[in-house]
Amino acid sequence: MRRLRTVVVAAAVAVTLAGCPAPPSRPRAGSAPVDPTALPTRPAPSPPPALDGRSTPVADPVYPDYGNPAIDVLRYQLDLTWDPAARMLTGSATLTLRPVRPLAEIALDFAAGYTVDRATVDGTAAPAGRAGGDLVLRPARPLVMDQPVTAVVAYHGRPSPAAFPGNRADVPAVGMTVTNDGALWTMQEPYGAFTWYPCSDQPSDEALYDFAVTVPAGWSGVANGAPAPPVDAGGGRRTFRWHAAEPIATYLVTLSVDRFERLDDVGPHGLPVTYWVRPADADRMLPTLRQTPAMLTWLEARLGRYPFSTAGIVIVPGDSGMETQTMVTLGAISGPDAVPVVLHELAHHWFGDAVTPRTWRDVWLNEGFATYLQLMYTVDRLGGNGEATLRNWRTQDAGLRRQYGPPGNYRPDAFAARNVYLGPALMLHELRGVLGDPAFFAMLHDWAQHHVNTQQDRESFTTWLDAYTGRKLSPIVDKWLDSPTTP
Template identity: 50%
Template sequence: MRRTIAVATVLLAAGCTTPAPPVIPPAVDYSVWSAGRSTPVADPLYPEKGNPGLDVLHYGLELDWKPDTKVLTGVATLRIRPVVDAPSITLDFTGLTVDRVLVDGAAGTGSVAASKLVVPTPVVAGRPVTLTVAYHGTPSAVAMPSHRGDADEGIGMRAGKDGTLWTMQEPWGALTWYPVNEHPSDEALYDMAVTVPEGWTAAAGGTPGEVSGGTWHYRSTDPVASYVTTLSVDRYRKLTATGPHGLPITDFVRDGADDRYLPVLKRTPELIGWLEERLGRYPYPTAGILMNDSVSAMETQQMLSMGRGAFRDNDLDYFEAVLIHEYAHQWFGNAVTPTTWTDLWLNEGWATYVQNLYEQKLYGFDDAYLKNYLRRRDAELRASVGPPGTPKAGTFAESNVYLCPAAMLREIHEDLGDKKFFALATAWAADNRNRSQDRAGFTTFVNTETGKDYTTLINEWLDSPTTPK
């Protein structure tokens, strides 16, 4: 009653004018991001990463990099489909300061601890929300759970002493530069706008868009797993070419530092053509690479990340073979993504075997040599690291998940012959495009596609402590 009287008094004092109705923002049409819908799961190897209760449909990243101060300022807008009711929104995030949080446009709060951003706003299953997080800081890499030779440099975004910025981030690391549901089962669409000073270039994954006022735009209309997103800022020179069926190719190189790679990069249309003959049409609207200061290479989607430190001996044949490997991942790993990290062999086995086949062409060795090499290395790796189908959390992406499943694929290839084997590879990538898959799905697909039962062979190659006979 008191509230009614107070309102009436105000109206009388104002000459009985009727106040304007409140402005109600239009409802968000989340269906425009439906291609980013996923079925997130908890990871058996790394359950602390990711949140199976959330499905991020789209990431809108507005980033600004200052090379002189080495400060990254960001605004991340996430379109989220909650999978379960929850008292808060929990994402992976570390190393940067949160400045502002909005939930559906209303002010919220958020705290970062133990590599998690927690926004204490309840969510309801099936009722999408928009989360906006503004943040800043100097990104730094985190530890990689592996004994690999490149593990010492860490994973995630880092700033170079010269003001450059780059990332390598498998199995995680996106959390070092934007709030993310850091798990391969939750793929999403992306829009990135990265602002850099004059004389600098921002290279990122996705399809390159306009460059306006120092802001570089990139868009991913196919879903992307967070570990294959990328961003690099450097004093790049941009090279363009056209691949098969008019495919736009964009490479980012640094004059002087990357001159030696140019002869191979110029042959990228030929390399993609070789892959298409065996695997089917390249699955994305654009291709390309960026060079950075890593000691590794990465199959980042639509824009490969190739580390200069991985090719110190000036072996261009090796660079070419690795380029084939990373491009093969666009079919195996990116177009078809493993549901959990237990099935990393699905990515690496295929990419490694495709690389092996290309190396036959490059170096001239025969089938018998390849088979003997794979079986010898398989035996060594099973003894030292274990079988590829049951990896350990502390030995992420070690050589057993590369070479052991490649040896398995060699056995299937020999049994089927070229025509049927490459038909199988093409169908696997095409029929499962933009989906997550696992061992059971692969086994069923192979058996159905070939009309033969490979279940025992696949299980033995993935689980046996010794090389199958």
Template identity: 35%
Template sequence: MSRSAPVVPALVLALALTACSGGVQGTPGGAGVRDPYFPKTGNGGYDVTHYDLRLAYDPGTRRLTGTADITARATTDLSAFDLDLRGLDVQAVTVEGRDVRWSRAGQELTVRPQDDLDDGETFHVTVLYAGIPVTITDPDRSKEGWLPTTDGALALGEPTGSMAWFPGNNHPSDKATYDIAVTVPKGLKAISNGELTAETTKNSRTTFTWHTTEPMATYVATVAIGRYDVTRSTTDGGLPVYVAVDPDRAAASRAVLAKIPEVMEWAQYNFGPYPFSSVGAVVDRADDVGYALETQSRPVFPGALDTPTLVHELAHQWYGDSVTPKTWRDMWLNEGFATYAEWLWEEDHGGDSAQDTFDALYDGDYFDTKEANEAIWAFPPAKQSSAAHVSDAPVYWRGAMVLHKIRQTVGDDTFYDIVQGWAAAHRHGNADTDEFTAYVEEKAPGKDFSGIWKDWLYGDGKPDRP
């Protein structure tokens, strides 16, 4: 005897299938984290914990070949997720070793795992890619990404350029550890962040392997390929120093680079313990790169550097690299601190006091031109008008003036407690402007900072005479 199957309503069937498959179905992760100035950068739905990048570069053809193994943790149930990658040709993508579907749209590489990822699940995605990397022109018209040089290439990432040479979650709010192996023609060197763990040569190609233990934002990851004179030393405290200099810049840079141990001792006294396992510098030709950048543990300098620039980029290792902004609107927390570090160095080494510098800026006597002196009042440091202005003068100079106003209000003892405590409280993390102002108020109870925040940090125009 047979009996026909009962009719099951579609909704009941769908709920039953969902229950059998392990719960709520995942949704695609966000394409962008809604940064106020770079909304398409970064991605939602996951947090990267480690990048393992294996790169090979031929300066003759300018072709880069890469394999990116990315370890991440889902922060929601995911049916798909995005990686940032601009240019380059994707050859294959796997998740947990299984081939998956993927698509490209602009800078978005959308990956669709065979099985949904559960909230909290750790997963591994591998991307094979190749091509001629692009150089990105920022909204402020500076160049970043992958910069071909006279004898190699230089990868610089602020604010969005890292996606030109590896896929990732390209936003400062997601920091990770790194292994970066770079294979180049024998005779060239490949410099990166952290520690050089291996150097091997085979078939006229040399591979340099670098390891970064401390969390690092994508924009301060770097690779420098070329002919470099390399020197290794240690500070009096035993901190390793690794310096790579283009031979044409070696003589002109020697005296300032020799100050690295002195600057580091001074910085640790003022800012607290150094947050990374080594320090150093990469010095390239000025016509290859037009600006210095605080690439983590190994800042990059164009041409022959000067002492204020060295102080600035090394101060960034605390403020910017270790304490990293949550969004690009918080850029002044990087540049204001690093610029004020220059003032403090001058004050401590027989130059103008920080008050002298503050007064000259306020009076319009600091720069050579009227336009440059007026530019620092174009907008408040914590409220840039657009992505084109995140690196403009107010972010640096008026940002430093905010710090000096805090120092005037609380006195030196409390000011240095704030400076060191801020670096310690957010070591290897992220922070924003609201957290900074709250921290200052907490550490100086009874002091009124409302005028500083209203007039100097957020106020339009030039504040009244202090």
């Protein structure tokens, strides 16, 4: 996630250090790999995980009310119909889920405002009730550990978003927002998918997705993955189908319905890219959107291959940007902030989307890396002053730690405050100084590429970092994440 309308990278007429080869202890903020193939990267020691949606869910230490570690959802099939005039969402959610232990009931995060019309487990009616914030299905027979079942929940209701557990002006709420003209869009970090479909709303449980979104003619439904051509659904409606071949955490799922225009582009290696823009936004947004292939190429030169089979951006009437997997959800902004924000969200596709934090304790694994890449791009391509920005971040960091807690143990009511962006980015800059550019960029590349489609945390990162570099670097990580004052 990235706030809009806040310039974090100081602009400058000249990049002060351009042309000066920096000693290892004082790295520049930008650039480095001109030839990524010359980096001392290594092959992944183990094969990538099977793309079957299987994960090892855990309870979230920061937001324990969300997610259910007793189940592992393998796949969601969401068949949704949106009636813009009535503001009515009618849905059928089919969850293929693996009981992690023997279970008598299935508890799912789902907003209480919806009417459940029918619920089944393996084709047999399953009474649905509420307990706490959860929808609870009671299957006719107890569920056997590791034997997947199919749960179907049919529902309808008028969506409304939920409170955001923080105080960011650009994120007034999480989940599904319906606009005055009947459009809808979603941003749902750290949770909020539950405002429009029943789910286990916690990042350790990634799953595969198929969407079928039925909307009136003239409207489009946009979600994650690869789009199929819309088909006639009768009654003056069309159905948009999307298939996500790689597992997604619920906070990285997106759905937007609006009168979009679709524009196609091509990224590196022939990567299919689509932009979804309301005609009124097109002239303003397209100059930024059309830079996506070049940004992906710049990122690939540092981080290795883009980890998914499609990319895209959907423009929504919000004030923030979100790295929703394969389809960035972006507020309708233009001007100098727009390109750095898109770069930040695309960088998250390596750091956050492909390598996902197991719990919200480690949101720094997302924001530290994306913020550092954003700084580098701004220095390299947009005339940003890296030294001034890093000094500015250090100055801010002290107050942010006091106000919101250290980045590795932030206040739960201050989710995604700037403390989890700036300190962890400064930590990466210190690691760069210690390792030198070739080893640092090989490390960035291999952390992402060796862990694609997995969930990670601080312990797994520091263990890997020390083993990978052959040095004891975990104290650097720990001090930046835990110290009440700026290291």
